[in-house]
Amino acid sequence: MMKKNTDVLVIGAGLSGLMAAAKAVAQHKKVLLVAKGMGALGLSSGCIDLWGYQINQPDKVCTNPLAEIAKLVSHKPEHPYAKVADVLPESIDFFLQICHQNKISYLNTNRNWQLPTALGTLRPTYLVPQSMAVPDLAEVKELLVVGFQALKDFYPDVLITNLQKNTPLGAHCHLKTLMVKLANQELNANTLAHLLEKQAMLEQVISQIKPHVLPGMVVLFPPVLGEQLGHEVTEVLSEKLGCSVYEVANIPPALPGQRLQKALLHHLKTQGVEVIIGCQVTDAQITEKRCQGVVANSNGKIMEISAQTMVLATGSFLGGGLTSQSNEIKEAVFGLPVKVCPGKWSRQDFLSLAGQPFHEFGVAVNDQLQPLDDQGQVLLENVLITGANLAGCNYPIEKCGNGVALASGYKAGKLVGEAGR
Amino acid sequence: MAAEKAQVVVIGGGATGTGILRDLALRGISAILVEQGDLAHGTSSRFHGLLHSGARYAVKDKEAARECLEENMILRRIAPNCVENTGGLFVQLPEDNAEYADQWLAACAESGIPTEELDPRELRRNTPVLHHRVTRAFIVPDCAVDGFRVLWSNVNSARRYGARLYTYHSLTGIQQSNGKVTGVELTNQLTGERKYIECEMIINSTGAWGGAVAALAGIELNIIKDKGTLVAYNHRLTNQVVNRLRPPGDGDIFVPHGTITIFGTTSVTVNDAACTKPGHGEVLDLIKIGQEMIPDLENYRLIRAFAGVRPLYQAGNTAGGRSVTRNFALVDHQERDGLQGFISIVGGKFTTFRLMAEKTVDLAAKRLDVTAPCRTAEESLTSPVSEQWLERGKRVFGIPGAKKAADRLGDSFQRVVEEAEKNPDQRKIFCECEVVSLAEIVHVAGDGDSFTLGDIRRKTRMGMGTCQGTFCSYRTLGALSGYSQFAGNHREYLTKFLQKRWKGIRPVLWGQQLREAQLSSAIYCSLFGMERML
């Protein structure tokens, strides 16, 4: 059996695990990150949502999410933001700094953006990759939406139809759509993104779009403009077409989230974090409210890992941090109690504005992110919980998934970095 | 405007009504079938899909058992591509009454149902998912049947003889004069428009709705509505139909259909024929009972739950009701209530739909002075897709895609393959779970019988698989956004699609289904903000 020893063990490679590892290593800890697979970041838009709507008027977008979160903290103290609000601004700065170091550009305007999606809705979000930073649509005079015949996941007509209903466009705004034809066979988003990095292919795209371009035009694409890091497909397109080019959020697979994921993993490796993907933690040894170590199955090999502190960043049901049977829900690694709404896991209305209750299920924690039992007693002193594994957050409705993951991951990394000093 | 005319108007597009339409048409009687929703809107798509061998009824009702066996054999012959010849098992557990097995064996023999005892050791080898404690096991000629396909085949066959179909039309009035039926008033469920048809006869084959339809003629007809809940597993748990060898009860039948298994059922009396909400509690009860036969049941992935309403006929105070058999009843309202030209057929099973239709049309023909005999047992219902076309299909849709499409499309398969051959863009697979191509979706959208998104969903089965419609709902919105009747309002289109799936998923929301639901909810709310979409 392989044995490993480290200062900090991070379990999970979603945004919260990646942030925890980055912050812990920045404080000179020896960090090991293990994960069964990659997290939800790669499925997400790639934008970091902080908080979308006003607490008192949940149908109105909030412009300043930091101010709204301050209200939330007193309004709903069991919300994960209440545990991490103290570090929220610095966690954002830290994130932007890493992005900058790794040449991946995120924009922060200190207020919510309202970005168009492939469905033609607008989504409020806070930190935005440069390639998605569509300017205020009310100011745009010419809008062109480009799809690819080979890609079955993006329909310019759908986007345009609903955009007109969902946002006030300028009175003289012209909307157009265009389907680019590249190959006969079907291409998925990743293959297409890979192909678009090839100059000859990009030239084909440009030649089909160019005749339709007008001065001052804004061109929207599906999120497939380049697969690898540093390939600035968007910039080349923009320059050669002579107009602004953007990607919009779409169903997975979508590249912006995947690019951020790769950039963060790359960052961890350059900082000396050991990362093992394909490694599932299956068991934990616990004595006296401390976890001594865990057992993991790494692609069939059994490993024993001991660590001073651990960050549990295993996500919710989707990530694998929570598992369920017909009548019970478990936290998968330590068997921690999960806060649920008994008898009410879901709502009749799939798209209910109140959200599906199961998203809120998770582990209750104190300000130190330590897990608590239902009496409020700390269960494990050296295990910190982050991200979607935390109880009390309904990110799909509140628009705060990556924001909670970012801030809680950062805080856990900071706390474990300070430990033992 | 001159009203449309037909000799007979058949109400109810279930197994019974479509069977009657075909029988009428084959005897040369002009007929129109009226259905308030899509075909199979009622119980005929909300059932187990077991083509009974009769063994289940042998002890209690030998006549019903014999009818089942006979009809089972006929349907295999006339509609081979609607029936999967799985064979069936009856298994007994130690806690079941051992004597019942002998009683059952004797009853099967008496009804002519072939049985063959299987050594439990051999059963454990062949079907290891079943409990190792099984004491006795028997093979019977049960099959799995695709209800939806049978119904459409009935209608297509009838249309070849001039019969007509109105879906999304509800019978809202019955016209009579001097104690004689003269016509019907229909209301288009999508537009609210009224339509009148002159006819000599109305056949009420509306299953659980039979009482409500008879009431339109001022006649009382007692039908007990008995709801049964079923669940679908994402596995072929067993290769044969499995029945528990004990007096019929809850949770005692597993029916494999292709790659899935349908398990059920329960029995609860309800007031409303449209009450098809499956209960979470019922599902949990079912699984508990099912575990007695398949101990590992809880670890298999459920896809959805659904429910149907059995129409059970109660002769009771309706003294004139002439019971054809204890299994189903043919009510001649001319004799019973003095209304000429009105017949109701109630009760029965899916398996015996053809026989029920035959008896009904025998009576109708007599009243209409038609002497042509029934031919529905002789003439083929469908013809299987030829090898040559299947090969061509495989080249455009891949092997599993072509097979599934051929099964679903039947006679139209050829046209869809041709379209995809000409237009490579249409080969894209839109629903990966059920392998549905763009060509098929476009074909169904334009087939003249599709009026709603649900119609397209049912015919293509898109959105029925494990992804819960998450991906294909959005893709088909793109593909159909040019058809205003299906996707005029995009928000409504998606909401309906997702909500329909959700109704079936909610009662089985745990394990993999909960993970999948979290993904789906994150995509539509977190990514697309659909909960606030205008």
Ligand SMILES: Cc1cc2nc3c(=O)[nH]c(=O)nc-3n(C[C@H](O)[C@H](O)[C@H](O)COP(=O)(O)OP(=O)(O)OC[C@H]3O[C@@H](n4cnc5c(N)ncnc54)[C@H](O)[C@@H]3O)c2cc1C
């Ligand atoms: C489709 C989709 C779109 C979204 N879009 C957005 C968006 O646009 N903006 C936004 O802000 N938020 C969005 N979110 C929400 C947001 O992405 C998530 O809430 C957030 O990323 C959760 O991060 P996490 O690190 O807590 O968990 P996850 O990302 O779920 O990561 C969990 C990690 O733990 C690992 N793991 C689990 N169990 C074990 C184990 N036993 N052993 C080892 N490893 C294990 C997993 O493999 C994975 O690496 C979206 C979510 C989804 C699903």
Ligand SMILES: Cc1cc2nc3c(=O)[nH]c(=O)nc-3n(C[C@H](O)[C@H](O)[C@H](O)COP(=O)(O)OP(=O)(O)OC[C@H]3O[C@@H](n4cnc5c(N)ncnc54)[C@H](O)[C@@H]3O)c2cc1C
């Ligand atoms: C849970 C369950 C499992 C079952 N399993 C099996 C099985 O495995 N094998 C088997 O052989 N049998 C089975 N059955 C029984 C079988 O499904 C039914 O007996 C059969 O489907 C009834 O068919 P039908 O055509 O009479 O009724 P339906 O299929 O209900 O058709 C009646 C139709 O009439 C329409 N209608 C009603 N009112 C109006 C109106 N005013 N205007 C126009 N149209 C109207 C309805 O929309 C409906 O489509 C099962 C039943 C249940 C409930």
